[in-house]
Amino acid sequence: MPSLWEVTAWVPMLWYTGLPVVVLSFVASLAAGWCERPRWGRVTGRVMAMLLLAAYGIAPAAFAVDMLIDRGCFRTWGGREGVEIFVLPNVAPTLAALCLLLAVRRWRERRGRLVRRTAVVLAPAFLLLFLPAADLSPGRLTSAAECGPAPSSAGRARETGDRAFLCAVRRTTQKPFSRMPDRELLAYGHHLCGVHIRADEAEIARLWERSGVTVHAVAGALMTICPSLAATGRTQEEARKLGAVVWEAKERRMCAEAPRHRPLVPPVKVSRKRLWTDYGVLESYEGTEGAEDPFEDDLLDITQENGLVATLPGHAMVRVHSDYLTCATAETYRRRPPVETMGWDHVVEVGYHSPGGELVLGDPMGGSRLPNLAFLGKGDYRIRVHYHAPHWEDDTDDPQQLLIMVFPGRDSRTVVHRERVKR
Numbered sequence: 296m297p298s299l300w301e302v303t304a305w306v307p308m309l310w311y312t313g314l315p316v317v318v319l320s321f322v323a324s325l326a327a328g329w330c331e332r333p334r335w336g337r338v339t340g341r342v343m344a345m346l347l348l349a350a351y352g353i354a355p356a357a358f359a360v361d362m363l364i365d366r367g368c369f370r371t372w373g374g375r376e377g378v379e380i381f382v383l384p385n386v387a388p389t390l391a392a393l394c395l396l397l398a399v400r401r402w403r404e405r406r407g408r409l410v411r412r413t414a415v416v417l418a419p420a421f422l423l424l425f426l427p428a429a430d431l432s433p434g435r436l437t438s439a440a441e442c443g444p445a446p447s448s449a450g451r452a453r454e455t456g457d458r459a460f461l462c463a464v465r466r467t468t469q470k471p472f473s474r475m476p477d478r479e480l481l482a483y484g485h486h487l488c489g490v491h492i493r494a495d496e497a498e499i500a501r502l503w504e505r506s507g508v509t510v511h512a513v514a515g516a517l518m519t520i521c522p523s524l525a526a527t528g529r530t531q532e533e534a535r536k537l538g539a540v541v542w543e544a545k546e547r548r549m550c551a552e553a554p555r556h557r558p559l560v561p562p563v564k565v566s567r568k569r570l571w572t573d574y575g576v577l578e579s580y581e582g583t584e585g586a587e588d589p590f591e592d593d594l595l596d597i598t599q600e601n602g603l604v605a606t607l608p609g610h611a612m613v614r615v616h617s618d619y620l621t622c623a624t625a626e627t628y629r630r631r632p633p634v635e636t637m638g639w640d641h642v643v644e645v646g647y648h649s650p651g652g653e654l655v656l657g658d659p660m661g662g663s664r665l666p667n668l669a670f671l672g673k674g675d676y677r678i679r680v681h682y683h684a685p686h687w688e689d690d691t692d693d694p695q696q697l698l699i700m701v702f703p704g705r706d707s708r709t710v711v712h713r714e715r716v717k718r
Contacts, residue, residue: 340399347392463516488521550622575617628702646707677704
């Protein structure tokens with residue numbers, strides 16, 4: 296069926312359920328009679344009739360064969376709605392093609408000539424009776440250019456009706472809908488809406504098996520003609536927003552319940568953030584002129600030496616677990632603070648040179664980030680990272696804790712104050 300829709304959409308002779316084919320056959324028959332070449336008219340009529348049967352006769356023939364084999368196939372065709380979509384629009388052009396073949400048949404009796412000529416005249420009239428009165432006739436295919444640019448999210452939410460549905464589909468490349476004529480597309484859309492209203496899981500599975508399309512695949516466009524689906528979408532969106540608020544409150548509670556660090560000497564500034572990472576890395580890259588490309592400096596491999604933190608001039612990286620919330624605390628000091636290891640599973644101190652005065656650690660893919668920790672601007676710093684792992688085997692949500700101390704210092708050595716403790 297999608298292949299036939301492609302053909303009927305691009306061949307003008309097959310538009311309007313094949314009306315141009317019938318008209319051309321009628322004109323060719325008259326012209327051949329005037330030129331005393333009746334055979335030309337018969338050949339033209341047969342060729343046009345076969346073209347019409349090839350384009351529109353397959354669906355009725357297939358349906359008839361299936362019904363002869365097993366009446367249960369009616370449900371496989373989609374029931375009454377499926378027959379209305381895939382079979383009935385093809386009945387008129389199929390009958391018109393059969394009338395054409397009958398009209399160009401050579402009759403031995405003179406009485407047959409009257410029947411033939413009458414059939415030639417009645418065939419297009421018969422077809423006209425089955426043409427839809429609406430502008431969206433079979434074969435009509437609204438293009439994306441006719442629809443104009445896609446509306447904004449707010450405008451899209453206000454758009455409803457058949458025209459909005461057609462344009463929403465035409466702006467995509469979703470197959471087989473992208474080349475389906477307007478009438479069939481609208482019928483199919485209303486059929487999908489009925490499937491959603493009935494929550495017919497068997498029908499949804501059958502549609503997926505037959506065309507690879509589900510209601511959810513075209514849900515955005517389908518909302519314009521299916522109020523129940525739009526209501527469901529609004530409900531799901533509200534539930535998603537509520538879930539996000541609940542999850543954020545849960546994260547805040549988890550980090551608030553974690554033991555807070557009590558500095559032994561007064562810090563310049565203390566910052567606390569809840570962080571998530573896609574790849575288990577908190578990273579800061581200043582990107583100053585002459586700095587090495589962060590994808591080619593092998594800093595990630597360097598972090599494996601101590602398993603927690605590593606730096607290069609203008610580039611710093613801290614390794615955490617990507618599947619757990621990170622409750623991070625950052626403290627800046629004007630002088631070196633005392634070393635603290637009690638309560639931490641891993642403590643490592645490294646040197647860092649800031650060429651631009653921007654040390655901002657966070658997920659390199661985006662999201663929350665710590666504030667700038669290079670509080671004295673350009674220069675040399677020491678970064679001491681403390682890590683407390685979650686309880687890996689517990690089912691309860693347990694965040695990992697990170698304490699980062701930054702203070703001035705020219706020493707570039709890496710010092711492991713506490714080796715990683717495995718729990």
